[in-house]
Amino acid sequence: MTLAVLAYVLLLEAGLILSTTCRGAGSIGGSDDARSRSGSDGQGGKGGAPGRPVWPAPRIGFPRGPGGGGSSKRETQSKKPVRKIITFKPGVSALEYNTILESVGGKLVKELPFVDSIVVEFPPEAAEGEELQQILSSDNVIAVEDDYEVQLLCFFRSSLNYDRQVVPWGVKRIGAPDAWQVGTGKGVKVGVVDTGVDTGHPDLKQNVKAAVDVTGSGSGMDYHGHGTHVAGTIAAVNNEIGVVGVAPEAEIYAVRAFDRYGRAQISTIVEGVRWCVENGMHVVNMSFGSKDESTALRMAIDKGLAKGMIFVAAAGNSGRDNSVVFPARHPGVVAVSAISENDRIASFSSRGPEVDVTAPGDKIVSTYKNGGYKSMSGTSMATPHVTGAVAVILSANPGITSRGVLAKLMEGAVRLPGLSRNEQGSGLVDVSRSVGASPEKKEAGAEDKAIPA
Numbered sequence: 162m163t164l165a166v167l168a169y170v171l172l173l174e175a176g177l178i179l180s181t182t183c184r185g186a187g188s189i190g191g192s193d194d195a196r197s198r199s200g201s202d203g204q205g206g207k208g209g210a211p212g213r214p215v216w217p218a219p220r221i222g223f224p225r226g227p228g229g230g231g232s233s234k235r236e237t238q239s240k241k242p243v244r245k246i247i248t249f250k251p252g253v254s255a256l257e258y259n260t261i262l263e264s265v266g267g268k269l270v271k272e273l274p275f276v277d278s279i280v281v282e283f284p285p286e287a288a289e290g291e292e293l294q295q296i297l298s299s300d301n302v303i304a305v306e307d308d309y310e311v312q313l314l315c316f317f318r319s320s321l322n323y324d325r326q327v328v329p330w331g332v333k334r335i336g337a338p339d340a341w342q343v344g345t346g347k348g349v350k351v352g353v354v355d356t357g358v359d360t361g362h363p364d365l366k367q368n369v370k371a372a373v374d375v376t377g378s379g380s381g382m383d384y385h386g387h388g389t390h391v392a393g394t395i396a397a398v399n400n401e402i403g404v405v406g407v408a409p410e411a412e413i414y415a416v417r418a419f420d421r422y423g424r425a426q427i428s429t430i431v432e433g434v435r436w437c438v439e440n441g442m443h444v445v446n447m448s449f450g451s452k453d454e455s456t457a458l459r460m461a462i463d464k465g466l467a468k469g470m471i472f473v474a475a476a477g478n479s480g481r482d483n484s485v486v487f488p489a490r491h492p493g494v495v496a497v498s499a500i501s502e503n504d505r506i507a508s509f510s511s512r513g514p515e516v517d518v519t520a521p522g523d524k525i526v527s528t529y530k531n532g533g534y535k536s537m538s539g540t541s542m543a544t545p546h547v548t549g550a551v552a553v554i555l556s557a558n559p560g561i562t563s564r565g566v567l568a569k570l571m572e573g574a575v576r577l578p579g580l581s582r583n584e585q586g587s588g589l590v591d592v593s594r595s596v597g598a599s600p601e602k603k604e605a606g607a608e609d610k611a612i613p614a
């Protein structure tokens with residue numbers, strides 16, 4: 162299964178998957194049948210004929226998150242306007258189309274030209290009305306989807322204080338300190354699409370190269386805490402204080418797509434991923450997810466994959482089998498489950514055939530907003546361990562392709578006894594093995610140059 166992520170990247174590189182159309186996205190399913198998509202709402206061009214619009218089933222309220230975040234029930238009434246993302250065939254004038262949509266009460270919220278989409282708000286009665294469905298059944302429309310709310314995938318625990326630097330258990334468990342003799346993530350650009358980052362945090366600021374905002378708030382500052390925690394696991398500075406990240410010299414580019422309450426619409430996530438693709442990020446951390454698919458986000462990610470970027474995402478916090486969330490379950494995205502310190506699957510972690518690797522995700526200490534430190538749990542916390550590992554592999558292998566990085570990541574992973582394939586994918590990430598820095602690898606004579614760069 163974990164080879165699916167490699168196969169998908171290969172197909173993208175070979176141009177066999179059209180990354181910018183729903184047809185291509187539809188063919189993804191075909192190229193990767195083993196990747197079960199249970200839990201999806203069935204929209205998103207998997208089964209429908211190419212070019213046919215996909216009208217999602219009427220939904221009541223927003224999806225309940227697979228943990229953390231805490232979606233509210235306030236959307237369950239139907240008085241509020243309904244927001245849709247409408248994706249067009251390349252070349253179709255979305256704005257021209259919008260004038261037609263205005264005739265049924267549609268109001269343009271924003272344009273997403275990166276993925277040939279617009280976000281339009283409709284009065285509730287118009288949103289489910291026949292007239293609109295007829296307009297959107299045009300061949301010019303690739304997909305119609307709810308602009309749904311995406312969940313962060315974490316639980317909060319206690320605040321912490323340190324007199325001197327500690328190496329968090331997860332950073333140790335994946336072999337990061339051994340790997341630093343070979344690579345520290347230096348020069349690797351890591352996009353963290355999240356709640357922003359505490360740009361002044363003494364254990365991070367040296368590595369935070371930018372903190373941008375795609376929410377419209379005008380600031381990439383983290384007023385929530387999740388993004389700062391994720392950033393710390395990736396690249397907290399190796400100094401005298403606090404904690405240290407997996408890739409302590411990687412460059413953090415915080416892309417604030419979630420508000421201070423940890424809320425984001427999927428269209429804002431699309432904007433965040435667009436920023437990462439257009440600004441040359443090498444790897445993108447996505448510690449969020451939803452049970453629902455999104456054609457627009459798939460298209461944005463596919464554009465990044467086609468450029469050789471690597472995307473790492475949280476498997477979800479449902480604690481059940483066959484429950485890996487989107488975008489983690491999107492082929493080509495590295496899906497990360499979570500283990501506890503005793504090497505068991507974390508009780509909250511989603512599992513499923515889409516899981517590529519597992520990483521520490523329970524009681525993880527890292528940086529937090531306002532210069533603090535906090536212990537948090539969730540597949541949100543496992544994901545940045547893998548993102549950091551990718552950064553270390555990249556810095557240790559100049560010129561390596563994304564395919565090469567993924568191969569090293571998977572081959573270095575250690576199968577944990579007692580965990581099923583659905584729970585751990587290729588196994589627990591071990592970045593020291595992935596870069597050929599682990600003691601046994603050195604003794605055995607490095608075959609780590611076998612992957613062509």
Ligand code: CA
Pocket residue numbers: 326364397398399400401402403404405
């Ligand atoms: Ca530190």
